[in-house]
Amino acid sequence: MTKIKSKFFCAKCGYETPKWMGRCPGCEEWNTLEEEILASKNSFKRLPTLVSSTKPQAIESVGSGAFDRYNTQIEELNRVLGGGIVRGSLILISGEPGIGKSTLILQMAATIAKQYGEVLYVSGEESEEQIKMRAERLRAVVDGLFVISETNINVIEKFIDEMMPVLIIVDSVQTLYKDDLSSAPGSVSQVKECVNNLMRISKLKNIPIFIVAHVTKQGELAGPRVLEHMVDTVLHFEGERTQEFRILRALKNRFGTTSEIGVFEMEQEGLVEISNPSAMFLDSLATSSEGSIVVATMEGTRPLLVEIQALAVPTIVGFPRRTAVGVDLNRLNLIIAVLEKKMGLPLSNYDIYVNVVGGLKLEGTCADLGLAIAIHSSFRGEQIATKKLIAVGEISLTADLRPVAHLNKMLREAAKMGFSTCIIPSKTKTEEIKGLNIRGADNLETALNMILADD
Numbered sequence: 001m002t003k004i005k006s007k008f009f010c011a012k013c014g015y016e017t018p019k020w021m022g023r024c025p026g027c028e029e030w031n032t033l034e035e036e037i038l039a040s041k042n043s044f045k046r047l048p049t050l051v052s053s054t055k056p057q058a059i060e061s062v063g064s065g066a067f068d069r070y071n072t073q074i075e076e077l078n079r080v081l082g083g084g085i086v087r088g089s090l091i092l093i094s095g096e097p098g099i100g101k102s103t104l105i106l107q108m109a110a111t112i113a114k115q116y117g118e119v120l121y122v123s124g125e126e127s128e129e130q131i132k133m134r135a136e137r138l139r140a141v142v143d144g145l146f147v148i149s150e151t152n153i154n155v156i157e158k159f160i161d162e163m164m165p166v167l168i169i170v171d172s173v174q175t176l177y178k179d180d181l182s183s184a185p186g187s188v189s190q191v192k193e194c195v196n197n198l199m200r201i202s203k204l205k206n207i208p209i210f211i212v213a214h215v216t217k218q219g220e221l222a223g224p225r226v227l228e229h230m231v232d233t234v235l236h237f238e239g240e241r242t243q244e245f246r247i248l249r250a251l252k253n254r255f256g257t258t259s260e261i262g263v264f265e266m267e268q269e270g271l272v273e274i275s276n277p278s279a280m281f282l283d284s285l286a287t288s289s290e291g292s293i294v295v296a297t298m299e300g301t302r303p304l305l306v307e308i309q310a311l312a313v314p315t316i317v318g319f320p321r322r323t324a325v326g327v328d329l330n331r332l333n334l335i336i337a338v339l340e341k342k343m344g345l346p347l348s349n350y351d352i353y354v355n356v357v358g359g360l361k362l363e364g365t366c367a368d369l370g371l372a373i374a375i376h377s378s379f380r381g382e383q384i385a386t387k388k389l390i391a392v393g394e395i396s397l398t399a400d401l402r403p404v405a406h407l408n409k410m411l412r413e414a415a416k417m418g419f420s421t422c423i424i425p426s427k428t429k430t431e432e433i434k435g436l437n438i439r440g441a442d443n444l445e446t447a448l449n450m451i452l453a454d455d
């Protein structure tokens with residue numbers, strides 16, 4: 001009897017070992033090691049090569065040109081993809097259960113089928129009837145959209161060969177399996193092998209493939225980390241399940257920037273694009289301005305206005321709590337420390353809660369000033385003088401205000417959304433904007449005084 005060679009692989013950190021162990025020596029997590037059957041040398045010989053030339057070429061002589069892209073006609077999706085779906089690319093889309101992955105890709109499949117030709121939707125999770133029912137609700141029953149409920153990658157490959165569609169969708173990669181491997185669908189070796197097959201198909205036949213992937217309880221991509229290296233683009237779909245809107249962002253993109261986001265709203269007839277997210281985020285501004293202020297931030301090339309709320313309450317026992325939703329906790333701690341030391345607020349006896357309304361996660365330092373103002377206002381129990389005010393600026397450890405990039409764009413957005421006053425770092429040069437009173441402050445203290453004096 002020939003002995004099957006295998007090795008074990010940690011699903012979390014990628015640690016390799018010839019023997020199974022309960023605990024991974026690499027990341028010290030329990031039960032993360034999974035078996036991978038090693039393919040024999042002969043099996044590699046059958047694989048066609050992915051490269052298109054047989055000898056090295058001078059880079060000047062290699063043909064280039066713009067990527068050939070399909071327009072999904074969903075502007076928010078095009079934006080995140082970097083301008084559309086690049087032919088022959090492999091795109092992974094992940095997100096929590098029920099967030100709307102299948103909805104988004106089915107809507108996209110319909111628009112692609114209408115414009116370019118046949119699209120194959122492979123589902124391992126739902127029957128053809130279930131997909132049809134969803135497609136009817138989304139008005140995605142169109143000519144050229146083919147569905148199949150199948151999980152065997154070898155069978156799927158046969159269908160692809162016969163059909164040669166313009167786009168393939170696989171929902172989800174965790175349900176796929178390959179005959180030759182004995183491990184269960186969803187295991188590291190199955191997922192890796194199936195994605196390898198899909199990669200070969202997409203590159204050789206120049207067909208883009210969308211792969212849906214599950215996430216773990218911690219919100220990370222389920223399966224081996226190597227998956228992210230194998231694909232061209234990783235998209236993540238997120239949002240508060242209790243609220244209707246969803247945010248799509250690119251975690252990796254070989255064909256575009258990863259700083260753009262796409263904003264959608266989940267409705268009865270599917271995901272609706274939100275082309276003016278600021279209006280949506282400001283839709284339900286808090287009625288009291290105590291501890292609440294609007295800040296501006298950049299998401300990719302788009303300026304965005306969002307409301308920040310802070311609540312400071314006396315600590316009852318022990319250590320003060322710091323809870324941040326939508327803001328980096330380290331950033332919050334830094335601002336609290338500056339408020340305490342430089343502004344004399346005794347915040348070490350207060351629990352502080354911060355929330356960015358609408359579930360958006362703020363990156364960068366644009367919101368520092370707004371955050372400090374909101375905490376200060378809640379601590380003092382004072383209303384911010386006007387609701388038509390926004391604050392933008394980075395706070396340094398010396399309590400000085402530092403300039404931020406793209407300020408003019410943010411100010412134009414603020415004027416468009418009807419704000420009348422904007423507090424910014426005084427060192428920044430800005431253009432005149434009609435209807436907007438732009439006030440510069442050197443440091444945090446001046447900015448806080450402006451807010452109290454303003455009306």
Ligand SMILES: Nc1ncnc2c1ncn2[C@@H]1O[C@H](COP(=O)(O)OP(=O)(O)OP(=O)(O)O)[C@@H](O)[C@H]1O
Nearest residue numbers: 095096097098099100101102103104266267268269
């Ligand atoms: N009839 C309906 N009206 C409005 N919204 C609906 C309706 N049916 C489903 N939804 C919304 O669609 C969501 C499910 O979408 P979808 O099946 O695309 O999610 P998914 O991310 O693919 O989930 P899974 O991980 O289970 O495959 C539900 O959570 C709900 O918000």
Ligand SMILES: [Mg+2]
Nearest residue numbers: 101102125171
């Ligand atoms: Mg689904």
